[in-house]
Amino acid sequence: xxxxxxxxxxxxxxxxxxxxxxxxxxxxxxxxxxxxxxxxxxxxxxxxxxxxxxxxxxxxxxxxxxxxxxxxxxxxxxxxxxxxxxxxxxxxxxxxxxxxxxxxxxxxxxxxxxxxxxxxxxxxxxxxxxxxxxxxxxxxxxxxxxxxxxxxxxxxxxxxxxxxxxxxxxxxxxxxxxxxxxxxxxxxxxxxxxxxxxxxxxxxxxxxxxxxxxxxxxxxxxxxxxxxxxxxxxxxxxxxxxxxxxxx
Amino acid sequence: xxxxxxxxxxxxxxxxxxxxxxxxxxxxxxxxxxxxxxxxxxxxxxxxxxxxxxxxxxxxxxxxxxxxxxxxxxxxxxxxxxxxxxxxxxxxxxxxxxxxxxxxxxxxxxxxxxxxxxxxxxxxxxxxxxxxxxxxxxxxxxxxxxxxxxxxxxxxxxxxxxxxxxxxxxxxxxxxxxxxxxxxxxxxxxxxxxxxxxxxxxxxxxxxxxxxxxxxxxxxxxxxxxxxxxxxxxxxxxxxxxxxxxxxxxxxxxxxxxxxxxxxxxxxxxxxxx
Numbered sequence: 001x002x003x004x005x006x007x008x009x010x011x012x013x014x015x016x017x018x019x020x021x022x023x024x025x026x027x028x029x030x031x032x033x034x035x036x037x038x039x040x041x042x043x044x045x046x047x048x049x050x051x052x053x054x055x056x057x058x059x060x061x062x063x064x065x066x067x068x069x070x071x072x073x074x075x076x077x078x079x080x081x082x083x084x085x086x087x088x089x090x091x092x093x094x095x096x097x098x099x100x101x102x103x104x105x106x107x108x109x110x111x112x113x114x115x116x117x118x119x120x121x122x123x124x125x126x127x128x129x130x131x132x133x134x135x136x137x138x139x140x141x142x143x144x145x146x147x148x149x150x151x152x153x154x155x156x157x158x159x160x161x162x163x164x165x166x167x168x169x170x171x172x173x174x175x176x177x178x179x180x181x182x183x184x185x186x187x188x189x190x191x192x193x194x195x196x197x198x199x200x201x202x203x204x205x206x207x208x209x210x211x212x213x214x215x216x217x218x219x220x221x222x223x224x225x226x227x228x229x230x231x232x233x234x235x236x237x238x239x240x241x242x243x244x245x246x247x248x
Numbered sequence: 249x250x251x252x253x254x255x256x257x258x259x260x261x262x263x264x265x266x267x268x269x270x271x272x273x274x275x276x277x278x279x280x281x282x283x284x285x286x287x288x289x290x291x292x293x294x295x296x297x298x299x300x301x302x303x304x305x306x307x308x309x310x311x312x313x314x315x316x317x318x319x320x321x322x323x324x325x326x327x328x329x330x331x332x333x334x335x336x337x338x339x340x341x342x343x344x345x346x347x348x349x350x351x352x353x354x355x356x357x358x359x360x361x362x363x364x365x366x367x368x369x370x371x372x373x374x375x376x377x378x379x380x381x382x383x384x385x386x387x388x389x390x391x392x393x394x395x396x397x398x399x400x401x402x403x404x405x406x407x408x409x410x411x412x413x414x415x416x417x418x419x420x421x422x423x424x425x426x427x428x429x430x431x432x433x434x435x436x437x438x439x440x441x442x443x444x445x446x447x448x449x450x451x452x453x454x455x456x457x458x459x460x461x462x463x464x465x466x467x468x469x470x471x472x473x474x475x476x477x478x479x480x481x482x483x484x485x486x487x488x489x490x491x492x493x494x495x496x497x498x499x500x501x502x503x504x505x506x507x508x509x510x511x512x513x514x515x516x517x518x519x520x521x522x
Binding site for chain 1: 425429
């Protein structure tokens with residue numbers, strides 16, 4: 001379960017309101033695309049969901065409980081860049097989630113426990129098509145492969161919510177469409193909620209079951225920071241598998 | 249005619265051009281020395297190249313008449329020991345303080361101004377204090393090296409930790425890592441090679457502090473020997489000793505570089521041939 005309710009959320013910085021009056025009810029398993037012009041609070045909203053920042057006013061609840069104000073294993077994340085650890089191989093990057101969980105002191109697994117984690121990681125790497133590259137370092141991978149690795153890494157802790165900050169922004173068109181299929185497959189399989197920031201409206205509408213558009217509704221030309229952005233459109237789309245079936 | 253910025257030497261060319269300044273310097277010395285010796289056979293300023301060999305043989309291969317020690321090896325051992333201990337302590341301090349300052353906001357708030365001020369103290373200015381507090385033997389020399397090198401290492405490492413992409417730390421937290429786990433699995437492994445690079449850069453200052461301390465108060469050591477024989481204007485000892493120190497510094501730099509390449513293969517990953 002991963003129901004998210006946002007109630008009257010505000011985020012203010014000194015001299016600037018970024019978000020105002022955001023209220024949302026997102027049922028479990030929804031795929032939300034966050035769209036809108038630059039500087040309208042999409043990333044701030046994602047950071048609030050992530051727990052990297054805390055709201056100035058209002059609450060975000062995950063399954064009825066207020067979010068802890070720091071990132072945790074119930075919320076996975078993939079950034080546009082720098083999401084993977086450059087000093088670890090592909091395989092090590094994926095099992096590190098399990099190692100953090102099972103080995104509090106060393107953060108490293110040995111013997112049977114390690115073998116179990118490796119097996120699990122191999123399965124994920126197989127799904128995202130990185131098995132052949134498991135002993136390479138991230139710098140040796142292409143951009144698309146790095147993002148697939150970042151997604152695999154996030155999936156091993158089975159997060160309730162997956163947050164994606166323009167994950168495909170730096171990829172070429174062909175790689176993007178491969179990544180769409182991959183992401184939809186994983187979303188279907190793991191039954192998690194997904195929030196994805198994108199600058200590409202088409203991408204948002206292709207993938208999401210719900211599109212949230214952020215924009216400023218009030219504007220004071222004398223004080224551009226006086227009013228914040230809010231969710232101006234909250235468009236539910238029909239469920240993806242159904243649409244896929246219709247297209248076939 | 250192509251632009252000069254586009255002309256590159258080949259493999260042999262690199263060796264040739266690299267060796268050229270050494271050859272020029274060697275020949276210039278030999279010529280100058282021969283000229284002075286032709287005027288005055290007892291000239292001590294620029295001794296013949298062959299007298300370096302005799303002096304080295306006397307210091308390195310024959311026991312000293314008074315003490316029975318092989319002076320050059322005793323000196324080398326003493327100096328390297330001081331240098332090694334000093335640099336190790338400084339590196340360990342840098343690792344602990346640098347990581348803490350870079351990663352933990354409260355430690356940064358508490359310590360970073362203090363370290364900033366400490367690093368501005370000219371170490372040589374407090375050398376007398378060190379001699380008074382720690383005595384004239386080993387400890388004060390090691391402390392001088394630590395004091396001279398550690399603030400730079402701490403600040404460098406703290407800056408590099410702060411420069412780590414925020415995304416990595418967030419990512420580790422979303423994978424459930426505690427602060428301690430982030431330190432030992434994410435930050436430390438990425439900072440060790442940076443620390444080794446910073447230590448390489450500090451080798452020069454470290455030798456400077458070592459030789460200064462030895463020049464003032466010591467009973468053996470490479471710096472001590474140089475300043476001792478200066479009284480007799482024994483250039484045939486001083487110049488080979490300088491060359492020997494340079495060689496030692498060069499070798500330790502190469503060793504540290506090798507450690508980085510050998511133990512941190514990810515540094516070179518994705519950057520052409522590895």
